Amino acid sequence: MVMEMGQPNPLRSTDSLDTLAAKVYLNVDADTLVEQTIERGQGKISDQGALCIETGKFTGRSPKDRFIVKDDYTKDVIDWGEVNIPISTSAFDNLLEKMQIFLQDKEVWVRNCYAGADSNYRINVTVINTLPWANLFCHHLFLRPTNEELETYKQEWTIVQIPEFLADPATDGTRQENFSIINFTKKMILIGGTAYTGEMKKGIFSVLNFILPHEHQVLPMHCSANEGAKGDTALFFGLSGTGKTTLSADVNRMLIGDDEHGWTNDTVFNFEGGCYAKCIDLSAEKEPQIFAAIKHPTLLENIQFFPGTNTVNYADAKLTENTRAAYPIDHIENAKEVSVGNIPKNIFFLTCDAYGVLPPISKLTKAQAMYHFISGYTAKVAGTEIGITEPQTTFSACFGKVFLPAHPTTYAELLGKKLDLHGDVNVWLVNTGWTAGAFGTGNRISLKYTRAMVQAAIEGQLDNATFLPHSVFGILMPTSCPNVPDEILNPKDTWADKDAYDNQANRLAQLFINNFEEYKAKASAEIISASPRIQEVKI
Known part of the structure; x- marks a missing residue:
């Protein structure tokens, strides 16, 4: 739905969402997100019913451009180095302010979801995207609250993903124009300069990789x-x-x-609500479950069609070997309904x-x-x-x-x-x-x-x-x-x-x-x- 006045701002809880952007779509359903993507000329539908898009310059993660804010909370507990690259609080705050200004005349898609199928260790994740298909990815890959859960939903972690926003390395403290920054103190992830959706998924994975052992011995x-x-x-x-x-x-x-x-001490639980499967050389013979899962409203990234058709050529690596399919886990026939096991x-x-x-x-x-x-x-x-x-x-x-x-x-x-x-x-x-x-x-x-x-x-x-x-x-x-x-x-x-x-x-x-x-x-x-x-x- 289009956001009404007076609801909490995902960026600053003291403001209302109407100040976030020119138009805000909140918790839009998957069918509508597909339609909005097609209307904006950002994707095509395959003969399997999947939404096919291209992520642009980046078709995979950029590990050298992933940072963690080094502050009083993290300075002594993060394993700093080539994997966990530090960035200052001031650099993060400066980029956040620039991104907020950037959004003011844009349309954005906001989704309230969560990560962690075991409710004892769940974290709420609010995602802000400037592309409807990126928000569709979040619909598929994160866990989806019920309507009743949405009524009492409280924002905890926030992801702001703006592929069109480019950093200035000379002033912003980044290595180049793209970046992914985790701030454990403010519970935020800022992603700019890249439309590769896996940055959001792996950003929350990194967050849970710290929170769960550090706070819960999970x-x-x-x-x-x-x-x-x-x-x-x-x-x-x-x-x-x-x-x-x-x-x-x-x-x-x-x-x-x-x-x-x-x-945990008594369960194994899935972090996600979906699957993000590689699909290079995919076939019904080799991977029947994944092949069957690619249907409406699956999101297919960076694939190619056979000429003159909307049939996917899964062997074509013209854009990348890292072609991907994102779909809700219930697209797998024998998926467990609540993703928790012994x-x-x-x-x-x-x-x-x-x-x-x-x-x-x-x-x-x-x-x-x-x-x-x-x-x-x-x-x-x-x-x-x-x-x-x-x-x-x-x-x-x-x-x-x-x-x-x-x-x-x-x-x-x-x-x-x-x-x-x-x-x-x-x-x-x-x-x-x-x-x-x-x-x-x-x-x-x-x-x-x-x-x-x-x-x-x-x-x-x-x-x-x-x-x-x-x-x-x-x-x-x-x-x-x-x-x-x-x-x-x-x-x-x-x-x-x-x-x-x-x-x-x-x-x-x-x-x-x-x-x-x-x-x-x-x-x-x-x-x-x-x-x-x-x-x-x-x-």
Whole structure:
């Protein structure tokens, strides 16, 4: 609806919304937002019924232009550095004032929503956008209050997103014209110069990554989660290309959420009300649930059509490889209606090991779980990017380093506390990468076998298995698993040259050790004890 006079101003609660902009649309429904986007020539409708838009210059996040206000509240608790870049209170206040002035002759869309499906840890989020489709994104990705909840809604956090507003780096304290700034004291996020919607989603994820452990001892997690018929919850952590979406999508299990969750003393809860799925090379055969979810009023970002049609060519990466689909979680047929589950029974750390070293599945001790959580390892393979001629390691602490306001050991130690509190949680390391050699000589582990191993772990079929420790990493490898050949379970057995395998294992271990040096000073002795150990190799 168009805003009436006299309601609270999302920017300054003492004012009324009519002073915010020339016209304000408050809590507009999804159908109307689609219509408003089409009316303004900002999008097209696909033959699946999705609204297709382009985000302009930025088709992904800009991590080097994300700042946190450094003030008395944050100066001693944020892990300042290349991830959490400080900016002054005065710079924030100056930009806020400029953005308020900028909005005065504009039309804006305001949405009251929230993040956190567990009401005990929910934060209210009021979003102000200058584009109707950006507000549609917020409708889909954040949780949607009922009409009754809106009547008593109290503003808490505010996001102001103005893609048309450009900063002046010379006077505004930014690196360039685009920026995303979190102010924990004023509970605001300012976003300018970029229309990429993921900045809003990840901004609130970063906020919860600080608030939940700092104030509630709740572990925030960059993972997907699903639930079995018996109420057992499984978590899937993994960087891009490890199979997180593929392995967590299971028609026999209810989806709790696909990306961001919190772990309390008795629940796992989704932060979001929707999904923001990559859709490059999407097909009904490869990802049937996501493909079916793309319908009215899904928002499709930066896709291309087949010439002369409104049929999406999901293989076309002309604008970006990071094409995205944003839709409410109920577009997934087996999504859980209230996105809250029990504490996890099984946790899977997914890695695509292009070195062919790590077992296809292994069980982790508590110390190993904390160590591998901090490491967040996967590998890029040769040929995927210009200049990569051999496997390249990628480490991202807690499987989401760029979203961690606190030091990674904060989250790893909290994971350890959760594992102590709930002693029957199984943590598994699953390698979806290579075996029988590294990339180029070995072969990719069969998805059929990976699915069988994950299923066996979830169904408890590995609870009484015999395990052998890996000679370098110490992780526990099962000697047998239903529907999986025994000979692939120990990776060394798959290599023709055993000495070559040992050398490769030592090489990967050294990369882990080198990466961990960044965190070692603040890590506990227990975490350090799980470091891999270089073994002597026969010459």
